[in-house]
Amino acid sequence: MTTYKSNTINIGIVGVGTVGGGAVTILARNAELIANRLTKIRLARIADKDLERASKLVSELGLQDVIISDDWHDLITDPTISIIIEVVGGINLPMQIISTALKNGKSVVTANKDLISSHGDELLALAEENGVDLLFEAAVAGGIPIIQVVKESLAADKINSIMGIVNGTTNYILTAMSENNLPFAEALKQAQDLGYAEADPTSDVEGLDAARKIAILASVAFNSRVKDKQVPVEGITKISQWDIQYAKEFGYAIKMLGIAKCDGRQIEVRVHPALIPLTHPLATVRDSYNAVYIESDDVDKAMFTGRGAGALPTGSAILGDVINAARNICLQTRGRINCTCFASYPIKSLDDTISQYYIRINAKDAAGVFAAIAKALGNEDVSIASAMQKRWISEHNAEIVVITHAVRHADFMRAVEQIGKLECVDAVENIIRVEE
Ligand code: HSE
Numbered sequence: 304m305t306t307y308k309s310n311t312i313n314i315g316i317v318g319v320g321t322v323g324g325g326a327v328t329i330l331a332r333n334a335e336l337i338a339n340r341l342t343k344i345r346l347a348r349i350a351d352k353d354l355e356r357a358s359k360l361v362s363e364l365g366l367q368d369v370i371i372s373d374d375w376h377d378l379i380t381d382p383t384i385s386i387i388i389e390v391v392g393g394i395n396l397p398m399q400i401i402s403t404a405l406k407n408g409k410s411v412v413t414a415n416k417d418l419i420s421s422h423g424d425e426l427l428a429l430a431e432e433n434g435v436d437l438l439f440e441a442a443v444a445g446g447i448p449i450i451q452v453v454k455e456s457l458a459a460d461k462i463n464s465i466m467g468i469v470n471g472t473t474n475y476i477l478t479a480m481s482e483n484n485l486p487f488a489e490a491l492k493q494a495q496d497l498g499y500a501e502a503d504p505t506s507d508v509e510g511l512d513a514a515r516k517i518a519i520l521a522s523v524a525f526n527s528r529v530k531d532k533q534v535p536v537e538g539i540t541k542i543s544q545w546d547i548q549y550a551k552e553f554g555y556a557i558k559m560l561g562i563a564k565c566d567g568r569q570i571e572v573r574v575h576p577a578l579i580p581l582t583h584p585l586a587t588v589r590d591s592y593n594a595v596y597i598e599s600d601d602v603d604k605a606m607f608t609g610r611g612a613g614a615l616p617t618g619s620a621i622l623g624d625v626i627n628a629a630r631n632i633c634l635q636t637r638g639r640i641n642c643t644c645f646a647s648y649p650i651k652s653l654d655d656t657i658s659q660y661y662i663r664i665n666a667k668d669a670a671g672v673f674a675a676i677a678k679a680l681g682n683e684d685v686s687i688a689s690a691m692q693k694r695w696i697s698e699h700n701a702e703i704v705v706i707t708h709a710v711r712h713a714d715f716m717r718a719v720e721q722i723g724k725l726e727c728v729d730a731v732e733n734i735i736r737v738e739e
Contacts, residue, residue: 312343313381314386315346315348315386316387317375317388318389318391318392322621323351325614326625327346330625342629349361349369349372350373354372375400379403385629386629387400388413390621392415393415405437409435410435410437414439415439420514424528427641430638430641431641435638440621441617441624444467445611445617448620454643457602460600461599464563464565465517466595466596467513468558468592469516469595470510472508473539474559475493475590476493478590480542481556481557487543509538513559521572525648526643527570529570534573537574537576545663549691551581555581555586555737556581557578560575560579560738570649573653576736577738579737584596593610593612594609657712658736659688659738660707660734660735661735662706662722663703666725666727666728667701672727673703675727676703679725680707680718686708688707689705700729
């Protein structure tokens with residue numbers, strides 16, 4: 304018989320923009336359900352620099368007795384509040400808010416991937432020191448419950464690799480390029496018109512957003528800290544309609560992937576577009592959906608998919624964490640699971656990573672050209688898996704597309720350099736990794 308149903312847990316939220324607004328909306332709508340499932344969770348305070356937007360939200364949702372202010376300190380110093388949701392975004396201000404909250408004995412729930420992927424270690428240590436929770440489910444792949452799955456549900460299993468489509472904007476763009484034959488620029492414009500891509504889309508299309516998410520996933524999966532800056536990134540801006548069409552002919556889709564692997568000695572981590580077989584579960588993840596594909600010793604292969612962004616999916620992940628933090632308060636088990644990084648594996652150098660590669664070359668259409676390219680590859684021990692020459696670029700030039708067997712990155716890049724210098728080659732148009 305639980306006795307804590309009579310408790311009311313007061314919470315505060317800093318930031319009621321899109322994601323914060325989503326969390327507050329769900330809390331208002333599902334208040335009774337949440338109270339029945341655990342206990343009453345009451346939004347006591349909101350801090351937002353835009354007082355008008357906060358008042359509008361509160362009145363639209365019919366929330367009563369919520370104190371609104373434009374100073375986050377008001378939440379931290381309120382002794383009745385035990386959980387703070389931080390959804391401000393950025394690094395410096397949230398760092399200040401979260402660390403002050405933790406030091407003041409508040410549990411914190413955040414969706415801030417920038418901060419967790421760069422300063423997660425310091426903040427988790429602070430949470431542990433103060434015997435409170437710091438939870439960040441919403442920081443990775445929005446509504447997909449993956450952090451708790453990895454930290455708790457798979458706690459007995461050894462995870463060997465994670466491949467994730469963890470950026471909705473780039474998945475939308477690549478899907479539009481593939482299914483509607485749009486060039487990159489038009490697909491990006493469509494993503495912007497639909498509100499997926501920001502006016503400045505750099506962090507999405509160049510892979511920085513995905514790097515933060517795969518850094519967090521790698522840290523929890525391999526119990527060893529990986530920071531955002533340690534993740535080599537390559538964006539999707541060079542992917543052309545030709546690459547998409549050739550990939551299809553070879554039986555592949557092009558997806559923007561975050562990849563993390565651990566062999567028990569080193570962690571390999573990277574973000575880049577990749578060819579994946581059309582039969583791979585990740586190839587079926589379309590539009591702005593996200594997915595995380597895990598290979599482990601015991602569960603083997605499992606994929607988790609869903610909405611990676613948006614007010615309600617992300618708000619739902621935030622409130623799931625709030626309920627967890629509230630449960631820990633009710634059961635007096637705060638700080639139950641904090642930092643899980645007990646190991647410290649080095650990050651494998653990108654040069655030593657091993658992949659298959661796709662290479663598209665603009666070359667003279669003449670005798671011996673293919674042989675010259677094959678020789679340059681062979682010089683570096685790069686073996687050809689498939690090759691195709693279909694398109695004539697001009698009267699004298701053709702396009703040669705090769706897929707290699709698995710090769711060390713540095714060896715492949717040396718071969719690419721030699722190919723680029725061949726008299727008969729006008730340009731190496733693109734190189735893209737192939738993942739199975
Ligand atoms: N910009 C991200 C995406 C959502 O496109 O998936 C927030 O992380």
